[in-house]
Structure formats: C-alpha cells, structure tokens
Amino acid sequence: MAGAEEIEICEEGEESIEAEAKTERGDEKVLQFLDSLDGYLTLMDSLNSKLREGWFDLASARHSMGTLRINTTLLDLKDHSASSTLQVTDQEVESLGSVPRFALSKWASKGGSGKGKDFSTVADSEMGSPRSPQLRHRGFAEEKPSAKGETVLAADEDAEIKKERAKSLSVFGGLVSPKLRGAQLSFETALETLVEIANTRAAMLTAFERITKK
C-alpha cells in the first residue's frame, strides 16, 4: 500500500516536473517572439528616422548646389551593374521547414560574388538567429582582437567602398557638397536597416509559428 502511494507520488512529481518544463519552454518561445517584435519595432523607427534624415540632407544639397545640379534628369540611363545586391536564401528550421534569409552585399565588385559586407551576419549576432534557442541579450558585444593583416584588408576595402560611393555620386558632378554625401550615407544605412527588418520579420514570424504550433 505504502509502495503504491510512493509510486503514485513519484509519478505525480514527474508529471508536474514535465508540466513545469513544458511551461518554461512555452514561456521561452513567447519571450523570443516578444524580443523579436521589439527588435522589429525599433528597426522600423530607425528606418523612418534615417529616411527623413536622408530626404532632408538631399533638400539641403539642392539648396546648396542649386536645383540645376541635383535633379532627376541627371540620373544615368546607361546600362551598368548594380552597386549592391540582395541574396535571398532558404534556411532550414527544425519542425518549421524553410525560412527566408536576406543578405545584402553593398558596393559589390563587378566581378561576381562581391567583396561587400554581408549584413545578415550582423543581423544574426544582434537579433538571434531563428535556429538559436538563446534569447537576445542587451549589452555591448565583445570586440575580437583583429590581426594586422585583417586591418590592412579592412583599410583596402574601405578605400574601395569610398571610391564606389564617389563614383555613384558623380552623376551630379565631380565636386559635390558634403551634404549630398551625407544624404548618400543616410540612404545607405536605411538600405541596411531594411534588410535587417526583413530578417527580423522572418525571425518574428518563425517565433510566432513556434508558439501557435501544437
């Protein structure tokens, strides 16, 4: 009799532990979803602010250089390759199938795969990949010590990117106002933010599906 009661108590204990674990996993999923939603809203706000800044800087540049020097009739209609490319890949997520992933390659070289910075890596480290069960942690990321070779490579890449930026602005003339360069940077940041938003949205929808999935 006492043995049967003990077994019953043990079974109840195991059931309650299992239920608790299940609740914890459920709570974790909800927190993941809310984290990604928060990240999405922050990015949308950042995009709105960058676009406003970009349009304002463009108006400042038109005021400074004159309306004849900055207008749509100067845009180049000749065939030329895209300065930035967007790659869309499918990432497999357990029990959810494939989820789209967006990777921006800015100021890619004309040769093909491009030497541009891949912003999907940046989005992963900040927002949390859909595959990773870790919650997003606020705070400063640790800086990795960079080798001398990496620094030189980075400097070369920066010079190349600077050259590409100047080339794309040259439709408005060889000597442009710093305000126009500021506008270019604002729109460039807005483009990066858009890709981050796309990835965050995918992460958010994945987290939501996890919650609703039985």
Added chain:
Amino acid sequence: MYGFEALTFNIHGGYLEAIVRGHRAGLLTTADYNNLCQCENLDDIKMHLSATKYGSYLQNEPSPLHTTTIVEKCTLKLVDDYKHMLCQATEPMSTFLEYIRYGHMIDNVVLIVTGTLHERDVQELIEKCHPLGMFDSIATLAVAQNMRELYRLVLVDTPLAPYFSECLTSEDLDDMNIEIMRNTLYKAYLEDFYKFCQKLGGATAEIMSDLLAFEADRRAVNITINSIGTELTREDRKKLYSNFGFLYPYGHEELAICEDIDQVRGVMEKYPPYQAIFSKMSYGESQMLDKAFYEEEVRRLCLAFEQQFHYAVFFAYMRLREQEIRNLMWISECVAQNQKSRIHDSVVYMF
C-alpha cells in the same frame, strides 16, 4: 570721372534705376517669411504668396503643388522682370545686364552635356534649363563628344566663346572633365566680368569689385571643401580659383593644400572679412557655412542700394531675387517634409 555720375547717369539709366528700386521694395520681408514658416502645407504657401508679386504666376497651378513648381513659377517672374529691364537698356547697361546671364548659360551648357553623357533625352534636359541661360543653338550641344567639338559646333557663336580658350582639349567628356570645364568657364567669366566693371569705372567699378571678389572667394572655398577626398589634385584645384579676390594669391596657395574643413577654417580666419563667417561655426562643422556665406552676400548686396547712379543695383537685385527664390524653395521643402523646426537653418532674411 568718379563722383560726377549724377550729372549724366539719369539720361540713359534713370528710368531703369527707378524700376529696379521699385522692384527691390517688392522683395519679401521678415514678416512675410514668418507667415510662410507657419504654413502647414504647400497650398498654404501658395495662398500666402498670392498676396505678393508671385501671386499671378501661382494662381492657376493645380493642387497638389510640388516644390519644383513653386521654384519654376517664381523664376519665371524673375525672368520677366529681367527681360523688361534688358529690352529698355542701352549700352553699356545692356552689356552689363547680359553679363548677369552668362553664369546661367554655363550651368545650362553643363546640364545638357552631362545629361547627354547619361543618355537622357535632349528635350527633357532643355525643359530643366534655367530660362535666363537659354540661347538659340543650345539643343545642338548634345552632338558634341569632346570640348573641342563643343566649341567648334555650338559655343563659338555664343558669348561663352572667349571663355573656352583654357578648356579646349580633345579628351572625351566625362564627369570629372565636365566639372573642371564648368569651374574653368565660370572662372573665366568672373574675371571677364570683373575687367568689364573696372572699365566702366566710378561707383559701378567700386561696388562690383567688392561683390565679384566675394563671389570669387566663396567659389574658392566651395571648390576646396567639395574636392576634399576626391581625385582632384592640388594643382588642378588651384587652377580653378579665380585670379582676383581677397584671397588671391596667398590664400589660394594655402587653400590648395587643405585636406579637411578645419584647415580651410585656419586659412580663412586670417582674413578679417571671413573671420566673422567662420566664427559662427563650431570646429569640424560645415553645415552652416552656406548660410553664413549667403548672409554675408545679402548684407553686401543690400549695401549696394545705399548709393545711386551705378549699375551694381541691377546685379544686386538679381542676386537678391535668386536668394529669395532659394528661401522659398527651402521653406517649401521643410513644409513638405514636415521639418518645420529646421526652416531657420537656411532662410536668409533681407530687410
């Protein structure tokens, strides 16, 4: 002889000086700008402008308005006033008034050549040209492949022909060559205008020397700042500076080697006329430099009206109207973009 213009100026110039002083009284005041800054949208701006001299030009424009429409219509009004003065003028005033147009002609030439390089339709480019800078054979600019052809086919019969002597090369036109051409032409034009005003003598020479020297110096500073970090070499940069002005020649030597805005500030602060301009800006900042230069220019242009019997009032009036149109463009952009708190960043008040 200086000082005796009062005896003879009014014979040929009295009517037009009276006209231009009447136009000057019609420039927008601080109260007008304050009203415009309160507008919520572009239709409000149109309503406020209907009570000004621009009213008849904007009244038939349908809603929704665009900022470029406001600028176009205000420019049309300026062109009408200019043409009225030009057709009434006799020599040498008519030549003086023609000189005011040459800057716009240079801008139009560069617009057509650049647009053609980018495979744009010529008609589309002509519609965007400044009306003050139009000339008969402007559409033919699209066929030129290099500067020599540009000169030979089109510009040899225009007033810009004498300015091409330093530009003539057989190099194909590309974005940097076109920019160098623009600045070289403008340099030659400013120097020619300066010499013409010196020949006129009297109050015209004195006041125009000051105004053109300021213009030359401002262009030197803008060329320096805009060329920082570009492929333009120091020697090429120096070649674009005019051979007159307060900064000529030692200031130009120093500006040619500047690599950032703080070095430019260091050079300009040595010259008392520009010390006040740069003192308004903090270190590393260049955002407010344009406004500071425009304010100084407006101050000098307004002073031109304090004296009579000279042609500089016509130049001053045209420049003040262009500043007024720039102000209206800025206010319209800020209202359209819902950035009314930034309106006062660039509006320059005149009276």
